[in-house]
Amino acid sequence: MAANITHHMLERPVFDNPVKMLIVVAPYYKDIADQLLEGARAEIEAAGGFHETIEVPGALEVPTAIGIAERMSNFDGYVALGCVVRGETTHYETVCNDSSRGLTLLGLQGLCIGNGILTVENIEQAEARAEAKGQNKGGGAAAAALHLIALARRWGASRKGVGFVPARDEFQVAGGKGSDIA
Numbered sequence: 106m107a108a109n110i111t112h113h114m115l116e117r118p119v120f121d122n123p124v125k126m127l128i129v130v131a132p133y134y135k136d137i138a139d140q141l142l143e144g145a146r147a148e149i150e151a152a153g154g155f156h157e158t159i160e161v162p163g164a165l166e167v168p169t170a171i172g173i174a175e176r177m178s179n180f181d182g183y184v185a186l187g188c189v190v191r192g193e194t195t196h197y198e199t200v201c202n203d204s205s206r207g208l209t210l211l212g213l214q215g216l217c218i219g220n221g222i223l224t225v226e227n228i229e230q231a232e233a234r235a236e237a238k239g240q241n242k243g244g245g246a247a248a249a250a251l252h253l254i255a256l257a258r259r260w261g262a263s264r265k266g267v268g269f270v271p272a273r274d275e276f277q278v279a280g281g282k283g284s285d286i287a
Contacts, residue, residue, distance in 0.1 A: 123153050181254045
C-alpha cells in the first residue's frame with residue numbers, strides 16, 4: 106500500500122512577494138472537502154500567501170471556474186479540490202477523466218494549478234487521503250501550486266490570457282491613440 110512508503114517531499118518554496126491563490130472546491134462530500142480545505146489553507150499560509158475560496162457544484166465545474174478566474178482576476182495560482190467516489194455507473198470515469206483533463210489543459214497553458222481532486226473507490230479511502238493531519242492531499246495540492254508559482258517567478262513568466270483571448274494589456278487596436286494608422 107502506498108501509504109506505508111516514505112515519499113520525498115520538496116522543501117516549501119520561499120517567496121519575496123506573497124502569492125495570491127484561489128482555492129476552488131466542490132463540496133459534494135462536505136466532510137472530505139472541509140479536510141482538503143484545511144490542509145490547502147494551512148500550506149498556503151505557511152508559505153506566507155493569501156487565498157480566497159470559492160465553491161462550485163461538482164468536480165466537473167472546477168476547471169471552468171479556474172479558467173474564468175484566470176481571465177477575469179489576478180491570481181498567481183490555483184488549488185483544485187473535491188472528491189469523486191466510484192459508483193455503479195460510468196459517470197465516475199467521466200468526472201475523473203474530464204476534470205483532470207480540464208486542469209491539465211489549463212496547466213499546459215501556463216496556469217499554476219495543484220490538483221487535489223480525490224478519485225477513490227470508497228469513502229474510507231477519501232477520508233484517509235483528505236485528513237489534514239494524515240495524508241493531507243489538500244496541502245499537497247497547494248504545495249504543488251506553490252512550486253509551480255515559484256518556477257514561473259524564477260523564469261520571469263509574464264501573465265497571459267487563457268486560450269485564444271489575449272489579456273487586456275496584450276493587444277492594441279489599430280488606429281488607436283498613438284498609432285500611425287488613421
